[in-house]
Amino acid sequence: MRPELSTLIKLQGIDLEIRKLGNDKLELPKRLNAIKELMEEKDAEVAELKDRLADLRTRKTEVEDELELEAERLKKSQQKMSSVKNSREYQALSKEIEDIKKSNKAREDEIIQLDEEIDRLKKEVKEKNKEVDKLKKEAAAEQKNIAKAEKEIDAKIVSLSAEHDEVADKVKPDLMARYKFLSEKREGIALAAVDEGICSACNMNIPPQMYNELLRDEKLLFCPSCQRIIYALKV
Numbered sequence: 001m002r003p004e005l006s007t008l009i010k011l012q013g014i015d016l017e018i019r020k021l022g023n024d025k026l027e028l029p030k031r032l033n034a035i036k037e038l039m040e041e042k043d044a045e046v047a048e049l050k051d052r053l054a055d056l057r058t059r060k061t062e063v064e065d066e067l068e069l070e071a072e073r074l075k076k077s078q079q080k081m082s083s084v085k086n087s088r089e090y091q092a093l094s095k096e097i098e099d100i101k102k103s104n105k106a107r108e109d110e111i112i113q114l115d116e117e118i119d120r121l122k123k124e125v126k127e128k129n130k131e132v133d134k135l136k137k138e139a140a141a142e143q144k145n146i147a148k149a150e151k152e153i154d155a156k157i158v159s160l161s162a163e164h165d166e167v168a169d170k171v172k173p174d175l176m177a178r179y180k181f182l183s184e185k186r187e188g189i190a191l192a193a194v195d196e197g198i199c200s201a202c203n204m205n206i207p208p209q210m211y212n213e214l215l216r217d218e219k220l221l222f223c224p225s226c227q228r229i230i231y232a233l234k235v
């Protein structure tokens with residue numbers, strides 16, 4: 001194989017590696033982002049639970065206030081019993097007292113239920129907060145991992161870039177321009193091997209005459225389908 005081709009193949013190998021490292025770097029925050037998303041979800045759930053807790057506490061205060069007022073009213077009604085004058089009055093007052101007692105019993109039951117629900121939600125908030133704390137720790141650890149991996153990738157890219165410059169210096173400017181143009185247009189694959197008459201990059205057939213020319217390896221040839229610089233695999 002002519003040196004200009006083998007140099008370009010080497011250059012493409014280096015550039016593909018640099019390109020891959022760049023992509024790897026972009027992938028690094030993915031896990032962290034997933035953790036952060038989960039954290040936001042849990043935070044929203046905690047906020048919702050706290051809203052519900054606040055509502056329940058407001059309701060409990062309301063019922064307690066009602067109960068206090070009604071207990072007072074009950075006491076007064078019971079005191080009135082001693083000065084009842086006739087049975088009609090007695091019956092009316094008895095009914096009133098029974099009604100208040102019944103309502104207050106319902107209020108007491110509701111307070112018990114509210115207390116149970118408040119306890120349950122408080123526990124749930126505690127659990128969720130624990131999960132958020134755990135995620136925070138995971139995120140911090142992941143942040144460290146990312147920083148370390150980024151540093152490693154950057155160091156590799158620096159060393160590969162130096163290698164790139166060294167190899168690129170050996171390529172003639174017009175060929176380099178062509179390589180760069182193709183590399184940008186074709187996701188880093190500017191050169192393609194041709195195996196048994198087929199371009200390995202676009203899988204199209206190379207015309208037989210051109211393939212024979214390629215096997216002779218006398219000049220630079222391009223795939224008629226994808227325009228990449230081609231070289232014969234078995235030379």
Ligand SMILES: [Zn+2]
Nearest residue numbers: 199202223226
């Ligand atoms: Zn092709």
